[in-house]
Amino acid sequence: MAQAVFPAGAYCRAVERIIAAGQRMDRFGWVPATAGNISIRLPDGNLAITRSGGHKGQLGPDGVICVDPQGRPLAPGDRPSAETLLHCQVYAHDPAAGAVLHGHSVASTVLSMAGGDALVLEGYEVQKVFAGQDTHAARVHVPIFDNDQDIARLARVVAPHLAGMCAGYIIRGHGVYVWGADMDMALARLEGLEFLLACELEKRKLP
Numbered sequence: 001m002a003q004a005v006f007p008a009g010a011y012c013r014a015v016e017r018i019i020a021a022g023q024r025m026d027r028f029g030w031v032p033a034t035a036g037n038i039s040i041r042l043p044d045g046n047l048a049i050t051r052s053g054g055h056k057g058q059l060g061p062d063g064v065i066c067v068d069p070q071g072r073p074l075a076p077g078d079r080p081s082a083e084t085l086l087h088c089q090v091y092a093h094d095p096a097a098g099a100v101l102h103g104h105s106v107a108s109t110v111l112s113m114a115g116g117d118a119l120v121l122e123g124y125e126v127q128k129v130f131a132g133q134d135t136h137a138a139r140v141h142v143p144i145f146d147n148d149q150d151i152a153r154l155a156r157v158v159a160p161h162l163a164g165m166c167a168g169y170i171i172r173g174h175g176v177y178v179w180g181a182d183m184d185m186a187l188a189r190l191e192g193l194e195f196l197l198a199c200e201l202e203k204r205k206l207p
């Protein structure tokens with residue numbers, strides 16, 4: 001494979017971080033079959049985001065493109081993630097958000113297909129990875145929204161719930177959305193949420 005040539009500056013660092021995040025998510029099996037998408041907010045307010053399609057665990061520099069805060073590609077004809085509006089929504093809602101991750105795990109998919117409009121996590125030490133959480137002795141609500149191929153309509157359903165979220169949310173039969181101030185925090189929260197969802201899945205198997 002030809003040596004990757006990264007553009008200069010903040011965008012270059014964002015591309016590198018997105019590629020590394022995709023590889024890390026792939027190691028956990030959270031980006032199967034071209035699923036998943038990853039973004040970073042750039043200093044100028046635009047977003048570096050994965051291009052639609054392609055395996056997110058095998059990204060090269062050309063697998064990341066730039067969009068404006070409304071999700072419009074800066075280069076005409078570029079095809080950003082089909083779910084770009086969900087990333088834009090997080091950045092518009094939370095000025096501190098610096099990175100957004102979307103993965104498709106077995107646990108989030110299976111647990112959400114079991115029904116309900118939220119998962120309640122309680123009693124786990126790893127809950128402390130989420131925003132504002134400092135004890136296991138709390139109930140963390142993870143909202144579940146029905147999947148929708150109309151992403152703008154899905155974003156309108158999610159919007160009124162964003163203010164109360166500390167652990168991101170689940171799209172039923174689809175996957176999770178998690179974010180943080182930077183990529184490291186977003187990845188820590190994604191791993192924390194997926195660890196807890198795996199625990200919940202195992203709990204349901206107990207006699």
Ligand SMILES: CSCCC(=O)C(=O)COP(=O)(O)O
Nearest residue numbers: 033035036037052053081082
């Ligand atoms: C085969 S996954 C279907 C699309 C999806 O849910 C996803 O997360 C990836 O879409 P993108 O346009 O970002 O590649």
Ligand SMILES: [Zn+2]
Nearest residue numbers: 035036174175
């Ligand atoms: Zn998806």
